[in-house]
Each structure stands twice: as structure tokens, then as C-alpha cells.
Amino acid sequence: xxxxxxxxxxxxxxxxxxxxxxxxxxxxxxxxxxxxxxxxxxxxxxxxxxxxxxxxxxxxxxxxxxxxxxxxxxxxxxxxxxxxxxxxxxxxxxxxxxxxxxxxxxxxxxxxxxxxxxxxxxxxx
Amino acid sequence: xxxxxxxxxxxxxxxxxxxxxxxxxxxxxxxxxxxxxxxxxxxxxxxxxxxxxxxxxxxxxxxxxxxxxxxxxxxxxxxxxxxxxxxxxxxxxxxxxxxxxxxxxxxxxxxxxxxxxxxxxxxxx
DNA sequence: GTAAGTACGTACCTCGAAGTAAGTAGGGGA
DNA sequence: TCCCCTACTTACTTCGAGGTACGTACTTAC
Numbered sequence: 001x002x003x004x005x006x007x008x009x010x011x012x013x014x015x016x017x018x019x020x021x022x023x024x025x026x027x028x029x030x031x032x033x034x035x036x037x038x039x040x041x042x043x044x045x046x047x048x049x050x051x052x053x054x055x056x057x058x059x060x061x062x063x064x065x066x067x068x069x070x071x072x073x074x075x076x077x078x079x080x081x082x083x084x085x086x087x088x089x090x091x092x093x094x095x096x097x098x099x100x101x102x103x104x105x106x107x108x109x110x111x112x113x114x115x116x117x118x119x120x121x122x123x124x125x
Numbered sequence: 126x127x128x129x130x131x132x133x134x135x136x137x138x139x140x141x142x143x144x145x146x147x148x149x150x151x152x153x154x155x156x157x158x159x160x161x162x163x164x165x166x167x168x169x170x171x172x173x174x175x176x177x178x179x180x181x182x183x184x185x186x187x188x189x190x191x192x193x194x195x196x197x198x199x200x201x202x203x204x205x206x207x208x209x210x211x212x213x214x215x216x217x218x219x220x221x222x223x224x225x226x227x228x229x230x231x232x233x234x235x236x237x238x239x240x241x242x243x244x245x246x247x248x249x250x
Numbered sequence: 251g252t253a254a255g256t257a258c259g260t261a262c263c264t265c266g267a268a269g270t271a272a273g274t275a276g277g278g279g280a
Numbered sequence: 281t282c283c284c285c286t287a288c289t290t291a292c293t294t295c296g297a298g299g300t301a302c303g304t305a306c307t308t309a310c
Contacts, residue, residue, distance in 0.1 A: 014240040016233050017162060019183030023240050027233065031156035033297085037142060049257050058144030060299060065258060075246025086256050086306055096242055103232040108141050108152065110228055115139040115148050117221055121200025158268085174287050185269060190288060211276060211286050255308085264299080273290080280283090 029074055034059050034067045036104050039093070042077065043101045046092035076100060154199055159184050159192045161229055164201065164218070168226045171205075171217040201225060 014023030029035060034056065041047060041055045053064050068091060071077040076097035082088040093101060111118075139148030154160060159181065166172060166180045178189050193216060196202040201222035207213040218226060236243075 013237040016237055017166070017180060017182050022244065023233075023236050026236050026240065026243050027161065028158065030232070030236070031158075031161060033153065033156075036152065036156060041142070050255075055142060057142050061258070062260090062300090063298060066298090073247055073250045074243050075250065089257060096239065096246065099235060099239060100232070103228055103235055107155070107225070107228040107232070108148075110224060111148050111151050111155070112138040112141055114221065114224060115151065118151050118199050119147065121221065122198055125198045125200065175285080186288070187270090187290090188268060191268090214287065251310100253308105253310085256306090258304090260301100260303080262300085262302105265297095267295090267297085269294080270292085271290100272292105274288085276286095278283105278285085280281100 026074060029070050030076075030100055030104070032067070032070075034063055035071060036108070038064070038067050038071065039076065039097065039101045040105050040108055042091060042093050043098070043105055046080075046090050048088060048090050052091060071097070151199060154195050155201075155225055155229070157192070157195075159188055160196060161233070163189070163192050163196065164222065164226045165230050165233055167202065167216060167218045168223070168230055171215050173213060173215050177216060196222070 014021045016023045037056045080090045139146045141148045162181045203219050205215045
């Protein structure tokens with residue numbers, strides 16, 4: 001008997017430890033190389049495409065567009081187009097987006113603060 | 126004049142938005158596909174190699190060993206070998222490991238709970 | 251006239267992340 | 281006797297994430 005009741009399907013919360021659970025895909029999207037930084041950047045306020053690209057150091061236009069599309073599809077980011085010439089597109093977080101990003105900002109801040117400890121551990125190990 | 130003072134080098138906390146900052150590497154390690162699940166699994170207590178492999182659904186032996194080595198190198202995981210035959214190796218979190226994992230468990234729990242919302246958004250988008 | 255910016259889409263290519271499979275060395279069970 | 285279990289390592293292979301580069305349609309600036 002397992003101590004865990006595995007309800008597969010749409011009922012109940014997901015189980016990220018189950019390789020078939022759709023939460024795995026969401027986890028992969030959210031923790032992907034650029035998504036973390038994009039989400040945290042957007043938590044500081046709405047950004048235009050180019051502003052976002054400047055904020056997230058090292059991201060290519062292709063990957064930024066791709067990351068934004070994925071996050072928009074998952075409902076974390078909303079896209080707003082102003083009908084000017086040229087069209088000005090601005091990105092921001094949805095309510096769902098603010099939810100995940102809360103955890104991510106905490107994570108990033110922790111890493112930035114504990115970086116000396118990690119570097120020390122790495123040079124030891 | 127930029128509004129941001131960029132102190133590169135070892136002084137002060139890192140800046141994950143700078144592509145040259147070493148915190149990027151740590152972020153990539155911690156948010157990698159398997160590291161998230163391994164860390165959260167270990168937060169529930171020490172695990173042997175095979176137990177860990179069973180806990181984290183879908184991970185191969187190679188990737189588990191590789192992930193554990195990276196996390197051990199960064200000082201998040203400690204490895205303990207019991208001098209029995211065959212040697213029993215057990216893995217657990219260090220103090221540093223408990224620090225990051227706090228944020229990760231929050232993230233995973235949030236995703237598992239909000240999965241219906243995300244799925245709904247995805248089918249809409 | 252030319253260059254640069256805005257907001258992407260698309261094509262091409264590379265390199266490494268990750269999967270598969272097998273080897274290792276000792277011990278215990280069928 | 282032979283296979284399985286533990287805890288990995290190594291070799292081979294694949295596939296896709298991600299980089300580079302260019303196109304687009306329009307505007308502003310020099």
C-alpha cells in the first residue's frame with residue numbers, strides 16, 4: 001500500500017513527482033533558463049519587448065519572443081498591443097503570473113544573497 | 126548615467142540579470158529539470174540513491190548521479206557513505222540546501238495547486 | 251540616402267542536455 | 281547457476297534548446 005493516493009486526471013492537485021503529471025510541463029516552462037528572469041523582470045512592472053530584452057542580460061530576440069509566447073499561453077503573462085505606428089507591445093503579469101513570480105523573486109533574491117556561500121562551497125568541493 | 130551601480134567582482138550580492146554574474150550558473154543548476162525535484166524530495170528526509178530514483182519519477186540513473194554531483198559541488202547536498210558491503214550511500218540537504226529548497230517547495234506546491242487554473246488558461250490561449 | 255529602432259518571424263546550424271544501454275564488483279536469493 | 285540488487289561510470293546516440301543572421305513594414309533622425 002502506498003501512503004499516497006495518486007489521482008490522475010483533472011481531479012485534485014497535481015503531483016510533480018509523477019512523470020506523467022501535466023504539472024511537470026508547467027514546472028519546466030516556469031523554471032526554464034529565461035522564463036525565471038523574464039517573470040521576475042515583469043514583477044517590477046510592465047515592459048516593452050526591447051526594454052525587457054535590455055533588462056534580461058544575454059537573451060536573444062528569438063528566445064525572448066519564444067519564452068513570452070509560452071508564458072502567455074500558460075496564462076502567466078498578458079500581452080497588450082497599442083494600435084500606434086509602429087505598434088507598441090507591452091507585457092505584464094497576470095494574477096496567475098504574480099502568483100508564481102512571488103516564489104521566483106524569493107528564490108533569485110536568496111541566490112544573489114547567498115552567492116558568496118555557494119562560491120565558497122564550490123571552491124571547497 | 127545609468128541608474129544602476131554595477132559592482133562586478135566578488136563584492137556585494139550578485140545580480141542575476143547580468144549575464145556575466147556567477148549567480149546565473151547557480152540559478153541554472155538549481156532550476157534545472159531534475160534538480161528541483163531532487164531537492165524537494167530530499168527536503169522530506171534523507172534518501173538512498175535508488176530510493177531517490179524511485180521518488181523522482183522518470184529520472185535516469187545517469188541524470189540522477191549527474192544532478193547529485195552538481196548539487197553536492199554547489200554545497201546544497203551532502204553525501205554520506207556507510208562502509209558496508211555493498212556501500213550504502215545516502216543523500217541529504219545541507220543548511221544551504223534547506224535554504225534554496227524552501228523556495229522550491231513553495232513553488233512546486235503552488236504549481237500543483239494552481240494546475241487547474243493553468244490548464245484552463247492554456248486551453249483558452 | 252543611410253542608419254537605427256520597434257517587434258517580431260523564419261531559416262539554418264551547432265552543441266550540449268538527456269536518453270539508452272551496457273559494464274563493474276560484491277552479495278543474497280531462487 | 282544465474283540473475284537481481286546497489287551505486288554508480290562509460291560509451292553511444294539523438295533531439296531540441298538556443299544562437300546567429302536575415303527579412304519585414306514603418307518611422308525618426310542625421
